[in-house]
Amino acid sequence: MVFYILKRILATIPVMGVVALFVFLMLRLSPGDPAAVIAGDYATTEDILRIRENLGLNDPIVVQFTKWIGQLVQGDLGISIFTNLPVTTLIAQRLEPTIMLTLTTIIFTIVVAIPLGTLAAWKQGSLIDRAVMLFSVAGFSVPVFVLGYILIYIVSIQLRWLPVQGYKSMFTDGVIPFFRHIILPTVTLSVIFIALIARMTRASVMEVLQEDYVRTARAKGQSEFKVLMKHAVRNAAVPIVTVIGLGIALLIGGVVVTESVYNIPGLGRLVLDAVLKRDYPIIQGLILLFSFVYIVINLLIDLSYTLFDPRIKY
């Protein structure tokens, strides 16, 4: 078991290496002088020189890479070109809203999607099943930001139930303002995720319901609720949890858009502002951070399979 965990942790290293190499090469292999591209159209020669120095573009490429990796391993993501602050500081300032939005979204998704998917599988072919399937196809077709604007228009502008935009911290502004501001972004971001998870839950619960042990459980007179909860959902957990992990990539993309629609000062806004100013160290740092989170979450999910299914042993 310990050996397996170690092996899995080691296996993530080459993947992270590929991500780092890709991010590194993206800037160096882009056409033209990257320092000039980043400096923009109105830059002076000094600006370009300063940026070239900042990014370490004067060294041979192998030296650049080793230096850069050495800093990365120590948690140094470089220095922002426009604010002259370390990228890690900028990230730390913007971390809270993004983490909160992601957490509320994951919780809301699980609370809604898994019961919906289970219900659809249980009443296969019924109106509920059709509604869930329709929702999961539609959820994949509506862009996050259009949904966001529709919600703002109906709930905030027409009904005036919730604030239009912005973010309030749970810790400094209080719990109620926090929830009033986070509800719409959470619902917006959850829709595509709910579509994905409900669909997967339906498929895997449907498969489990065909199993002999489900028939046995029913034959011995167990209530349908217990059959669904104890036998069906538990055994369907592994594929569902796997999809939640893979869906993290989708979620991260959605966070960028949702923060932009609702004017939430999180990491998504940080990366967008960085793109508009071509502040490459920030873009680079955030891509690395998000990829790292994705890899770690999927590693944890892989390792958690034994919790859900004791038949899986390492």
Next chain:
Amino acid sequence: MSTQSDKVDFTTSAEATLTSRKDASLASLMWKHPSVFWGGLLLVIMVLVAVFGPFLTADPVAIHPIDRLKVPSADFWFGTDYLGRNVYSRVIYGARVSLVVGLAVAVVAVVLGLVTGLLSGYIRWLDAIIMRVMDGLMAIPGILLAIALISLSGATLFTVIIAIVIPEIPRVVRLVRSVVLTVREEPYVEAAIAAGTRTHLILIRHILPNTIAPLIVQATYICGSAMLTESILGFLGAGIPPEIPSWGNIMSEGRTYFQLSPWIIFFPGIALALTVLAVNTVGDGLRDTLDPRIARKM
């Protein structure tokens, strides 16, 4: 004389059977998969709109300051934007960008993914390297990757397509590779190897045909998701440059005036959602008919 009339009879009856058979298949499609029928119909309409757009509507970039931010009416079906441009014309022209991007991304991603996947699945020593690269690529959030690539290379139709293609490739590679790994154990491939067939011929003749059905299904999903990504990039201001109206950048320009004129965002949004929905339902239908093995699971 009589022979001639016989001939005529023969051809008309043949035509009649042909058309009736066609009707039957369309009708059965409508009956068995109504969603696929309507999705396909909607898609055909969208393609026609994109192709014949210029004949249907006014100039999408003509500026009429006097008609700024007009509500939808008989003159301006979808209203006008902050420069007095006709939103209806812009939405019609936007269909072109969306469909071109969707189609181009699907084709390029499938071709690149197919070649890489075939090599990875069949050539053992390449497999480990290619799959690590694909794992790494999959870990990078697609939208961020696309935004970064575009911000470095400048936004044109071409760079937008490439930036959306790159994050889509790993999924195709994984799909093709999994097909190759199953097929290469089949007796007819072993027979071909035993008979001394060269590797590239085995790949093309025996393995490639097996990948086509799942790839067509995958291509439709990629097409749908590429159209969504394109609109998101446009919306974030990192997509197709504003001179070319695309659904994404129309909505991006409408953001500032949203409280006053929400239709600037709603109409292109509805057009986009309907088109992607159409593509996805056609994809589901293709999956059910071409690939019953997966269809059973989903």
